[in-house]
Amino acid sequence: xxxxxxxxxxxxALEKFSENGYxxxxxxxxxxxLGLVKSAMYRHFESKEEIWNTLLDEMIAYYAARFGSPRNLxxxxxxxxxxxxxxxxxxxxxxxxxxxxxxxxxxTIEQFRDGRARELATKHFxxxxxxxxxxxxxxxxxxxxxxxxDPAMLAFAYTAPISALIHLCDREPEKTExxxxxxxxxxxxxxxTYGMPEGGKR
Amino acid sequence: xxxxxxxxxxxxALEKFSENGYxxxxxxxxxxxLGLVKSAMYRHFESKEEIWNTLLDEMIAYYAARFGSPRNLxxxxxxxxxxxxxxxxxxxxxxxxxxxxxxxxxxTIEQFRDGRARELATKHFxxxxxxxxxxxxxxxxxxxxxxxxDPAMLAFAYTAPISALIHLCDREPEKTExxxxxxxxxxxxxxxTYGMPEGGKR
DNA sequence: AAAATACGTGACCTTCCGGTCACCTGACAT
DNA sequence: ATGTCAGGTGACCGGAAGGTCACGTATTTT
Numbered sequence: 001x002x003x004x005x006x007x008x009x010x011x012x013a014l015e016k017f018s019e020n021g022y023x024x025x026x027x028x029x030x031x032x033x034l035g036l037v038k039s040a041m042y043r044h045f046e047s048k049e050e051i052w053n054t055l056l057d058e059m060i061a062y063y064a065a066r067f068g069s070p071r072n073l074x075x076x077x078x079x080x081x082x083x084x085x086x087x088x089x090x091x092x093x094x095x096x097x098x099x100x101x102x103x104x105x106x107x108t109i110e111q112f113r114d115g116r117a118r119e120l121a122t123k124h125f126x127x128x129x130x131x132x133x134x135x136x137x138x139x140x141x142x143x144x145x146x147x148x149x150d151p152a153m154l155a156f157a158y159t160a161p162i163s164a165l166i167h168l169c170d171r172e173p174e175k176t177e178x179x180x181x182x183x184x185x186x187x188x189x190x191x192x193t194y195g196m197p198e199g200g201k202r
Numbered sequence: 203x204x205x206x207x208x209x210x211x212x213x214x215a216l217e218k219f220s221e222n223g224y225x226x227x228x229x230x231x232x233x234x235x236l237g238l239v240k241s242a243m244y245r246h247f248e249s250k251e252e253i254w255n256t257l258l259d260e261m262i263a264y265y266a267a268r269f270g271s272p273r274n275l276x277x278x279x280x281x282x283x284x285x286x287x288x289x290x291x292x293x294x295x296x297x298x299x300x301x302x303x304x305x306x307x308x309x310t311i312e313q314f315r316d317g318r319a320r321e322l323a324t325k326h327f328x329x330x331x332x333x334x335x336x337x338x339x340x341x342x343x344x345x346x347x348x349x350x351x352d353p354a355m356l357a358f359a360y361t362a363p364i365s366a367l368i369h370l371c372d373r374e375p376e377k378t379e380x381x382x383x384x385x386x387x388x389x390x391x392x393x394x395t396y397g398m399p400e401g402g403k404r
Numbered sequence: 405a406a407a408a409t410a411c412g413t414g415a416c417c418t419t420c421c422g423g424t425c426a427c428c429t430g431a432c433a434t
Numbered sequence: 435a436t437g438t439c440a441g442g443t444g445a446c447c448g449g450a451a452g453g454t455c456a457c458g459t460a461t462t463t464t
Contacts, residue, residue, distance in 0.1 A: 005441080019314055023226035026421060039424080040442050048422065109311055111373050112221060118373055126366055153391050156384075160363035164328055171313050171320055182358075189355050193395065207411080228451060241454080242412050250452065 006044040008034050010058070013051045018102040021109045022052055056116050059103055063123065073132055076139025080191050083140065084184070091162060091183050095169045095176060105170055125167075129159040147194050154194060161186050208246040210236050212260070215253045220304040223311045224254055258318050261305055265325065275334055278341025282393050285342070286386070293364060293385050297371045297378060307372055327369075331361040349396050356396060363388050 012033055016025040027048055028038045045051050066072060074090070077083040094100055104124060111121040133155035140146040146154070165179045165186075214235055218227040229250055230240045247253050268274060276292070279285040296302055306326060313323040335357035342348040348356070367381045367388075 021223050021225055021311070021315070023223055024315070027423090028421075037443055038422085039444075042423070043441055105314055109223070109314065112307055112311065113223070113226070121373060122370065126370060150391075153388070156363055156388065157359070157391065160366040161358055164362040164365060168324065168328060171323060186355070186358065189352075189359065229453090230451080239413055240452085241414075244453070245411055 005034075005036070005040075009041060009044055009051065010055060014055060014099070014102050014106065017052070017055070018105040018109065022048075022113070052114075055106070056114070056120070059107075059120060060116070063120065063128070067123075067128055067132065070135065073135060076136045076143065077145075078143065080145060080195055083145070083191070084187055087162070087187050088184060091166065091180065095166055095180065101170055104166070108167075108170070125163055126160075129163060130155045133159050144196055147196060149194070158187075158190055207236075207238070207242075211243060211246055211253065212257060216257060216301070216304050216308065219254070219257070220307040220311065224250075224315070254316075257308070258316070258322070261309075261322060262318070265322065265330070269325075269330055269334065272337065275337060278338045278345065279347075280345065282347060282397055285347070286389055286393070289364070289389050290382075290386060293368065293382065297368055297382065303372055306368070310369075310372070327365055328362075331365060332357045335361050346398055349398060351396070360389075360392055 009031070012030050013025070016030050016033075027041055031038050031041050041051075045054070074086060077086050107117050107121040107124055110117040112118070130152065134152045137146055137151040137154045137158075141148050141151060162183055165183045169176045169179050211233070214232050215227070218232050218235075229243055233240050233243050243253075247256070276288060279288050309319050309323040309326055312319040314320070332354065336354045339348055339353040339356045339360075343350050343353060364385055367385045371378045371381050
């Protein structure tokens with residue numbers, strides 16, 4: 001049960017921290033939401049700060065595992081329909097997966113207070129996405145789906161608006177459907193703007 | 203001196219709150235940074251929360267005054283060079299003005315905790331910018347500077363990446379120069395993509 | 405000149421918070 | 435059966451936090 005409780009504490013901490021911030025969260029509430037008493041936490045972590053550090057370590061490790069190697073990244077799609085479907089799935093996952101949402105909110109809240117959170121925030125919100133789509137767009141250009149332009153610029157032009165909509169969903173979850181529709185509309189617009197005339201068909 | 207002290211408290215509160223968050227800020231430090239003692243603050247505000255509410259009221263009022271009426275918004279530029287110059291100035295101001303930066307950081311940090319901050323965040327980061335540029339782009343289309351497309355979609359496609367770069371500056375101020383250069387490069391790319399062939403000349 | 409007001413001070417109160425500790429208990433190894 | 439130990443408990447601690455209050459004093463009002 002030991003490892004289990006530790007994980008439950010981490011999970012609860014992610015929930016609380018992502019809603020009220022590190023400073024706005026207290027150990028009593030956190031542990032009591034797990035049916036434990038405050039001091040029980042200290043069997044698993046040295047301090048409140050160690051929970052925070054562990055959470056960040058896990059985020060960094062997860063990010064490295066998920067995006068560290070190009071092998072893990074999605075391949076360039078073969079048709080524009082594939083592209084639309086792929087991005088749709090990607091955005092949906094990133095907006096609906098509770099853990100991913102909480103991670104993003106945590107980084108948003110704590111980015112000005114913690115150096116590692118700051119770094120991760122930039123990766124999560126900007127450079128990571130851009131790099132991923134730079135590869136994808138370069139591949140799509142090779143396949144004749146996209147106009148030949150600077151793939152990094154296109155990736156930035158595509159991912160930044162998508163990222164803005166994701167942030168909107170984090171902030172106002174009730175607008176999720178609307179935001180997802182706008183993401184799709186924007187993707188279609190992007191395809192219409194940069195796609196090759198025959199790119200949509202096989 | 204009364205009104206003066208009150209304003210100094212608000213200013214210091216904006217600084218502290220935008221760096222450490224509402225929960226992470228304490229009144230002692232805040233007032234002592236002004237050479238006052240904690241209890242002096244209670245001559246001007248009922249509570250810590252009232253400072254927060256006043257700050258938000260001011261932000262809302264400022265936002266309404268600045269962006270509430272179309273008359274206050276910048277007019278559509280006459281040439282692409284004007285457009286480039288205008289956006290350059292706008293981004294520069296928004297990234298360099300300390301008060302604007304702190305306001306944005308505050309909203310970023312507190313958006314998940316306070317309903318009014320949430321609303322303002324969406325306006326500041328997304329809809330406000332988009333609406334402003336929807337008008338500008340519609341005007342530019344009328345003047346034959348931009349391809350005729352949905353101006354709202356173009357505004358979204360333009361402002362979201364700019365907004366992402368502004369957030370980057372807030373997070374990592376040492377990257378400001380780089381980000382401003384990228385904002386200009388993106389603007390040029392945008393012009394190249396959506397501008398009319400002869401739009402750049404008079 | 406006297407009274408009222410505005411504003412700042414320092415001592416004090418209460419509550420909350422992170423953290424410690426002696427103790428209990430059930431699982432498990434010997 | 436017994437000793438060890440992981441994991442949970444509740445009482446307790448020191449300090450920090452928000453907030454109150456009686457008091458002092460300079461400025462304004464009348």
